[in-house]
Amino acid sequence: MKSLRIAIRPNAELMAPEGNLAVAATGVDRHLILGGSVLDGTETTISYVEGAAEDVEPILESAPTVDEYDITPTDGGCFVYCRQELSESALTLFDAFFQDTIVVVPPYECRSDGSIRMTVVGSPSEVQAVLEEFPDAVDVDVLRVGDTVGGPASELSERQREAVAVAWDCGYYDVPRDRGIEAVAADLDCAVSTASDLLRRAESRLVANALDVRR
Template sequence: MRYLQLQIRFPPEERHPMHQFLTEQDSIQRVYLRHWNFSNPEYVATLLHIVGNIESEREEYLAALEATESIQEFDVTLIDDRSFYVYVRESAQGFAGRLRGLLTDTELLIVPPVEYGTESEMLFEIAGEQDALKSLVANLSDHLSVSVNRLGEYDAFREPHVTALTDRQEEVLETARKLGYYEIPRRTSVREIADELNCSKSTAANHLRKAESRLVALYEERSRLSYQSEDS
């Protein structure tokens, strides 16, 4: 069985309001769609896992949920100071309907979680026959920005897909490494990294922070999996 990891970027007019909210703030770093139920034709039910420095943004996130017209109800479960769960029931119209089509109108298997990032990207893995995988990619809408990050034989014990950085994050991180940003003592600054990349200091700092956050998330995920393995 083959699998591929897809990264899709939606143009602003195609984004869900909550994904747009994610691109406009700095404290929440990732949102994971952990589980979903599309059995009711009138609505979709989803379980979201929100991760980041959420203390300053949680109330704003919940207010944005409340203001989204398609969301019928939601319920919050706090986990710790870095994450919380949200159960959402949303009308099957609009974006939720397109998500239903993407995740259900196929014989391929979607491997949870589906991951939403702060640069308008949606990242997820699909497993199945190679011809069906190729057909799925070929039939995605032309106005979406689509890239295949990984392709290979499916292995449930490989590194989780949280390892994937966006192309820009990889570029900024690699530039920082080459210039000595991570050496002790540091041999460069964020300003010099920004100058090398021809972008503003705040943009370079933002990309660095998000890339580092994803690598920390990978460490936490590996630690969790290692603990579960030892416990079993």
């Protein structure tokens, strides 16, 4: 099994404005598609949008392809249920994922730069096939290749996870900091230099995953 973290950038023909509310709606920071399905040319999704409902509703209300929507405001954002008709060209975007072993792991993160970031999991050959099957109208960047899909923490070694957990429990990450690296080393029963190295390597991996950058 291989996992692939990618950023795709469909052009305007493939992605209607309501498909990425982080681009279409002023004041929206991120549009997270939590799950959805496509049946008979209709896409149904549930999303969380980091932005005000009053910024989102005009976009959905005016979109000719949107058949139905419902917005539930929350602190700092809103949940959006949406059903919309997809064009023939937009449907070609999904063809790349129609491989026997492929699973696309939600959420899909739509960003204000027009990119959609997602994790694809499957056999090595079919993960590669996903990249080859995207239409020419889609730019694809490979952000990360791995063997795990359990999130950033699953990519840490057992000792690194232990060091981060000890540091958290002892107050190393408190603001202001309660205890220093010496306390972490004492709890881990190792040298200060060893504890520092474990935390730096773990933090480097976690930050790289949070920023979706290669390391």
